[in-house]
Amino acid sequence: MSPLPSSGAGFFHLEHEGAMRRKEKAKVIDEVAEALENAEALFVSDYRGLTVAQLTALRGQLRQQGATLHVL
Template sequence: MALTLEEKKSVVAEVAEVASSALSAVAAEYRGLTVDELTELRKKARDGGVYLRVIKNTLARRAVQGTEFECISESLVGPLLLAFSQEDPGCAARVIKDFAKEHDLLQVRFVAVGGELLPANDIERLASLPTRDQALSMLMAVMKAPVEKLARTLNEVPGKLVRTVAAIRDQKESAA
């Protein structure tokens, strides 16, 4: 069923709003997937904080105009679904990559991050990026390490003194 002009405008506005705040985008060809498989993918995307949309390429081109994802306009060819990461740059890539492992018919076509169009094989790099929580914990570990080392070093001075005094005491006891 064809969309009316008003419906097309609302779809373009919705996708444009999402694209303006998204951190990354992944486009994949879904030809051959069943409705149940696409529904499963949509559920996984919702759970992962990913906006997933099957949209006509002409409408998608209009939607990404003026956003950092304008670079994908020329690559929008064929039946594609667009996945936009809302929470962290790697979440869309992780969802699509994990789903593609189980379903060979889902083929990644390209990835876009920071206004740069990347080839499909870069989905591995994007998917391996840490989540926000993982990045914060890594940062905290790096920040905590010097303080811990300082505490161990400062604790070592009195500890060494105690061991030296104990060694002298043991030496005197054994001599006596």
């Protein structure tokens, strides 16, 4: 695995099946916009092929570095 950033946020964009209500979409957009404004770095990735255990391990490694992983 490549070195992790010392700080910042990691975002992983996923395709989501199912409809979100307009208010839910607006809330998610506001939350993502706020996180992006505060982020020092941004990573976009496709999670397919990773197991739940691998994603959990990645989240733990990112947390140790002061970063977060968000699945959208």
